[in-house]
Amino acid sequence: MSDVVIELKNIYKTFKLNYKEKTTVYETLVTTVKKKSPSQTFNALSNISFSVKKGEMLGIIGHNGSGKSTLLKVICHILPPSQGSIKTKGKIIPFLQLGSGFNGDLTAIENIKMYGMILGIQKNKIAKKIPEILEYAELESFKDTKVKHFSSGMFARLAFATAIQSEPDILVIDETLSVGDLAFQQKSFNTFLDIKKQNTTIIYVTHNLDDVLRLCDRAILLYKGFVGDVGDPKLIVDKYKTVVEKSPDYIEESLAKEIGVYYQKILKRPPDVIGMLDHFYRIKKGEISLNDIPSILKNSEEYVSIHG
Amino acid sequence: MSWFYLKSVYDNRSLIWLLAVTDLRLRYRNSVLGFFWSILEPLLMLTVLYVVFSFILRSNIQNYPLFLLTGLIVWNAFSRGTVMSSNCILARGGIVLNAFFPRIVLPISAVITSFLMMFFEMLVYIAFVIIFHFQSPPVAILVPFSLIPLFLLTLGISLPLSTLNVIYRDISYIWNVIVQAGFFLTPIIYTIDIFPKNIQSIIMLNPMAHVINWVHDFTLFNKIPTFGSIIFTFGVSIIVFVIGYTVFRRLEDTMVDKL
Numbered sequence: 001m002s003d004v005v006i007e008l009k010n011i012y013k014t015f016k017l018n019y020k021e022k023t024t025v026y027e028t029l030v031t032t033v034k035k036k037s038p039s040q041t042f043n044a045l046s047n048i049s050f051s052v053k054k055g056e057m058l059g060i061i062g063h064n065g066s067g068k069s070t071l072l073k074v075i076c077h078i079l080p081p082s083q084g085s086i087k088t089k090g091k092i093i094p095f096l097q098l099g100s101g102f103n104g105d106l107t108a109i110e111n112i113k114m115y116g117m118i119l120g121i122q123k124n125k126i127a128k129k130i131p132e133i134l135e136y137a138e139l140e141s142f143k144d145t146k147v148k149h150f151s152s153g154m155f156a157r158l159a160f161a162t163a164i165q166s167e168p169d170i171l172v173i174d175e176t177l178s179v180g181d182l183a184f185q186q187k188s189f190n191t192f193l194d195i196k197k198q199n200t201t202i203i204y205v206t207h208n209l210d211d212v213l214r215l216c217d218r219a220i221l222l223y224k225g226f227v228g229d230v231g232d233p234k235l236i237v238d239k240y241k242t243v244v245e246k247s248p249d250y251i252e253e254s255l256a257k258e259i260g261v262y263y264q265k266i267l268k269r270p271p272d273v274i275g276m277l278d279h280f281y282r283i284k285k286g287e288i289s290l291n292d293i294p295s296i297l298k299n300s301e302e303y304v305s306i307h308g
Numbered sequence: 309m310s311w312f313y314l315k316s317v318y319d320n321r322s323l324i325w326l327l328a329v330t331d332l333r334l335r336y337r338n339s340v341l342g343f344f345w346s347i348l349e350p351l352l353m354l355t356v357l358y359v360v361f362s363f364i365l366r367s368n369i370q371n372y373p374l375f376l377l378t379g380l381i382v383w384n385a386f387s388r389g390t391v392m393s394s395n396c397i398l399a400r401g402g403i404v405l406n407a408f409f410p411r412i413v414l415p416i417s418a419v420i421t422s423f424l425m426m427f428f429e430m431l432v433y434i435a436f437v438i439i440f441h442f443q444s445p446p447v448a449i450l451v452p453f454s455l456i457p458l459f460l461l462t463l464g465i466s467l468p469l470s471t472l473n474v475i476y477r478d479i480s481y482i483w484n485v486i487v488q489a490g491f492f493l494t495p496i497i498y499t500i501d502i503f504p505k506n507i508q509s510i511i512m513l514n515p516m517a518h519v520i521n522w523v524h525d526f527t528l529f530n531k532i533p534t535f536g537s538i539i540f541t542f543g544v545s546i547i548v549f550v551i552g553y554t555v556f557r558r559l560e561d562t563m564v565d566k567l
């Protein structure tokens with residue numbers, strides 16, 4: 001398939017947990033001499049596989065700490081995955097924490113040049129675009145002001161105005177679809193729609209479920225670093241609302257244990273996140289009850305393929 | 309070394325230059341004396357060292373102020389470059405975590421900033437030469453030759469320092485101490501022949517000692533370094549650079565998790 005522009009296969013991202021970590025040479029020496037303590041690890045992303053087609057807009061939703069920002073950084077090649085492979089085609093522009101690359105001691109113009117070049121825009125192209133960027137951000141009269149004296153809204157506007165000049169093939173957005181005051185939010189949102197129309201692939205992380213419903217072609221539910229489900233935004237948003245949003249520890253343990261027992265008995269393996277979330281969703285929706293689970297498992301392709 | 313990576317460094321040359329020049333401008337932007345600091349700093353240092361060593365310790369090296377000045381300028385390029393680099397990635401964590409560009413541009417640009425400052429300091433040297441009617445020996449035009457190993461050494465040490473300092477936050481303090489000790493272990497305020505032969509050969513294991521001797525020989529003593537010294541210094545510089553680059557590439561990825 002030639003129109004796939006992002007392909008993730010079995011991506012894992014493992015972090016060493018901070019509180020046990022040694023951050024100075026001194027600490028390292030002392031602990032090595034004393035005795036080595038096994039370092040604790042944490043999987044921020046587990047076994048993530050999906051692909052995105054050219055021009056598609058994919059929404060990613062999930063609770064705080066579910067790994068959304070980490071996943072975006074892996075897609076943008078900012079964080080290397082601990083395992084698995086990722087392939088991307090075309091120029092990726094991250095809209096993560098917009099303006100985090102700004103240097104407060106530099107003026108607006110100097111920051112545009114610096115930030116633009118870091119985003120991979122050609123030097124002479126930025127120079128030409130500076131008036132346009134300032135006009136878009138409505139900051140012409142502040143062009144020689146150091147950005148540390150900017151308000152946070154002005155800061156965000158300048159960053160947004162610069163970043164949209166980068167002509168990405170893939171735009172990766174972490175909650176910053178529109179910035180600034182109401183009027184500017186409208187303007188930046190319209191710009192975003194223009195970019196979308198130009199067949200730009202967009203990955204959009206947000207807590208705004210309405211945005212996902214009205215803008216995205218497909219959505220992913222991230223749950224504790226796992227893909228909880230992929231598919232139609234309506235279904236994914238509903239699943240998120242029903243199962244995850246109200247209680248991130250969605251699995252009432254007793255229920256989870258019982259489902260786990262069925263899995264071991266019938267499929268000879270522990271339940272996977274997608275399956276588990278789905279059972280919970282359907283139970284909460286009243287479509288099925290716990291007693292239906294054995295027959296669901298026995299009718300699954302997996303069971304049929306094991307038992308002929 | 310992967311050519312793809314080296315090419316991406318080349319493609320980012322204008323970013324490297326912009327970072328280096330901007331850093332230089334920022335240093336002087338908010339100061340009363342501005343750019344003159346770059347000239348005053350080595351002059352002040354020179355005055356102190358000159359007073360201490362020529363009057364109190366009675367050094368009898370000919371043209372001692374020029375001797376001190378050239379050594380200081382070259383050593384400063386190295387020490388300033390490595391010290392600035394050690395913090396360059398940590399200080400720019402925000403941009404490293406939010407945009408994708410080859411991180412190696414940060415230490416490279418820090419080293420270039422340091423070398424640009426060195427060129428300004430050389431203006432002081434030229435002023436001295438003119439003021440004191442010093443006859444520069446003809447081999448002085450060979451000075452740029454010594455800047456090649458100087459650059460390789462500075463960058464070769466800067467690369468691993470910049471990443472290591474993200475993982476172990478006290479690396480830059482440790483390096484500061486090492487650099488200060490290094491100043492006295494390198495023939496900057498003295499000539500190597502004040503030591504007995506066996507200690508001399510230990511001191512000359514330090515490639516920076518060779519580079520500084522070369523510059524002294526070129527600018528003051530009208531001498532050309534021995535073949536052995538050239539081979540040794542270039543050999544060590546290239547090895548330091550290759551090791552430094554390899555360590556940087558190894559740590560580049562793990563480092564980002566710790567930012």
Ligand SMILES: Nc1ncnc2c1ncn2[C@@H]1O[C@H](COP(=O)(O)OP(=O)(O)OP(=O)(O)O)[C@@H](O)[C@H]1O
Nearest residue numbers: 015016044063064065066067068069070071565566
């Ligand atoms: N560099 C790091 N070192 C250790 N743990 C990390 C690191 N970065 C992220 N984590 C952990 O990974 C998990 C996922 O973090 P992430 O920022 O991706 O969450 P998120 O889904 O974006 O949350 P939010 O909705 O709050 O933005 C969190 O538990 C976080 O503590």
Ligand SMILES: [Mg+2]
Nearest residue numbers: 068069070174
């Ligand atoms: Mg986040």
